[in-house]
Amino acid sequence: MLYGSTVYLMIDDDCGREEYREKMVEACGTRDQLMNASFFIVATNVMCETQQAEFPPLEIGICQYSIASGIKFSYHEFIDAGKVPLGYMHSAKEHADRTHRIPLNGFNLSTNNYKKLVEDMKQILEESRFTNQMTGKPTPMLVFCREDAIEQNRGVFQWLQHKYNEINKTSFEWDLEVLDLVLLLYYISKSGGHTISMAAGEGAMKSSVYDYAIHDLCEYHKDLDNKECAKGLARRLCFMLSDVLCSMFGITPTQNHLPLKVEVNAETYTGVLHDVKQLLPNRYHQNVGTDDSQWNPNQDMADEEANSPIPQTGIGRGRPNASKPQNNSF
Secondary structure: OOOOOOOOOOOOOOHHHHHHHHHHHOOOOOOOHHHHOOOOEEEEEEEOOOOOOOEEEEEEEEEEEEEEOOOEEEEEEEEEOOOOOOOOOHHHHHHHHOOOHHHHOOEEOOOOHHHHHHHHHHHHHHHHEEEEEOOEEEEEEEEEEOEEEEHHHHHHHHHHHHHHHHHHOOOOOOOOEEEEEHHHHHHHHHHHOOOOHHHHHHOOOOOOEEEOOHOOOOOHHHHHHHOOOOHHHHHHHHHHHHHHHHOOOOOOOOOOOOOHHHHHOOHHHHHHHOOOOOOOOOOOOOOOOOOOOOOOOOHHHHHHHOOOOOOOOOOOOOOOOOOEEEEEOO
């Protein structure tokens, strides 16, 4: 448990997590209410995972999604998590090079205003609550992701909670649940009268069909031709939901449900890449030294980077201000 507090709460002491999701969907009421209910999808990128289960975050993306409207709202930020935890420099660099390729420090697009980050997310995610029909009380804030990302995403919210309290000398705790998106899909399909199996739901939420939707990446990852983007993943998860739910609920997909077909055409995608202009070196990367105390000093990383055909930096743009979405009523 990070920092000695829990980031998730149960609906009551006797209710299992699966029953919790089922009650949440049932609380939406009618079919129309379910179709217009908002669900919040989260994705993150981190420096590393420590032995203490800490997940210093580098990027977060959150989408507000409904069956009727598709993606209604997107939030995206790069996060300056400070120095890499002692002893994790090698694994953090290796992970970044293999996946998201976000600079570990000195990244101009990242913010260390943890107070604003937390307050923006609190404002946005307040819209994710609904009223428990049995007790009349509001539920915790609810966010969804794939099962294999739940631990990391909980860790990111806890890391931000700790930083927020450290700065403000408070004892704030998230009233928030991080839940399995596949189980949500299962219970929505069950409520819609077309129950899909867990295996089918798992397959649908791991589809690679939208990996070529480059226009849904942030500008930084788009320029790097890198799909390991928190904003992009959150949006792709929404597209995967739409693939299943639009036909189930008789919805004609819009560009908010699914990307334009031209975006996911591999041949077109390849042609677009040929036109990408070379980036200026260090365009959005400050000349800040990295704490390499745990890195092999004999390894000539500078020469490797200079000789690499892969660009080391790129343009990106976070979301400086979060505006409150429309009120979510069930």
